[in-house]
Amino acid sequence: MKGANKTVRVGAGLGFYGDSWRPVRASIERGGVQYIASDHLSELTLAILQKDRQRDKPGDAASGYARDAVPMLLELWPLAAKHKVRFVLNAGGLNPEGARQAIAKAFRDRGWKAKIATVTGDSVLERIDELRAAGKLREGSNTAAFALVGYGDTITFPPPEFAFFGQREVAYSAYLGLLPSWLHMSQNQATDDGGTCYGDSGGPAFWTEPDGSEIVVGVTSWGDIPCVASSFNYRIDTADSLDFIQDVIDSLESAP
Numbered sequence: 001m002k003g004a005n006k007t008v009r010v011g012a013g014l015g016f017y018g019d020s021w022r023p024v025r026a027s028i029e030r031g032g033v034q035y036i037a038s039d040h041l042s043e044l045t046l047a048i049l050q051k052d053r054q055r056d057k058p059g060d061a062a063s064g065y066a067r068d069a070v071p072m073l074l075e076l077w078p079l080a081a082k083h084k085v086r087f088v089l090n091a092g093g094l095n096p097e098g099a100r101q102a103i104a105k106a107f108r109d110r111g112w113k114a115k116i117a118t119v120t121g122d123s124v125l126e127r128i129d130e131l132r133a134a135g136k137l138r139e140g141s142n143t144a145a146f147a148l149v150g151y152g153d154t155i156t157f158p159p160p161e162f163a164f165f166g167q168r169e170v171a172y173s174a175y176l177g178l179l180p181s182w183l184h185m186s187q188n189q190a191t192d193d194g195g196t197c198y199g200d201s202g203g204p205a206f207w208t209e210p211d212g213s214e215i216v217v218g219v220t221s222w223g224d225i226p227c228v229a230s231s232f233n234y235r236i237d238t239a240d241s242l243d244f245i246q247d248v249i250d251s252l253e254s255a256p
Helices: 020-031 043-053 069-084 096-109 125-133 238-251
Strands: 009-011 035-038 088-089 145-150 153-157 161-165 169-178 182-186 204-208 214-223 230-235
Touching: 009 020, 020 069, 035 069, 069 088, 069 096, 088 182, 145 182, 145 214, 145 230, 182 214
Parallel strands: 009 035, 035 088
Antiparallel strands: 145 169, 145 204, 153 161, 169 182, 182 230, 204 214, 214 230
């Protein structure tokens, strides 16, 4: 119909590095989609990719991307080409150009032709030393550091090893974001952040005032499984938290 709005159908696929792409095949075969947007990354995936890059030799750009993109496209591309479906991937991770080159080589080896583009411009890894020297990595409230206290496992790298000493540990973690009930904290070793691990749930998160006094602002609740990317602390400045705290105080004051 003349003047009618155009409809674009987008299928989603994967949720992390190594996830199954069988649902993607189903979307291509039966979903009537024009695009597949597949998500290969998570906080844990990015931590893994960074570790891969740290093992690279100087000048080697063979890692830093989600390698499952290549076998996925080798399996699905003939079907996608038949149905005129295009892929939008974030599998490039920390090395989009490396991912493009790997996919392009795999396609050339099979005599396939396809336009493969990358989106770049958001990486500051090459400027880390410059930004750290200028103090830019710890400027503003969005990167303020909190002190996290716990009694759980201690993790060391590399390789990741866990140990339990049964003593109080303190780590300093950068603030990533403020959610209605949560403080989102970084615990990425690559950015010099510590954080919580197994067994630390219930430990306090402290904010240090300019005069050196400390205020409890959150309670450790949960985080990524291997303790290397981010964690979430339940805020105690919300109405529900403050009401609960007041109820506990009142019950203690009225106890015989």
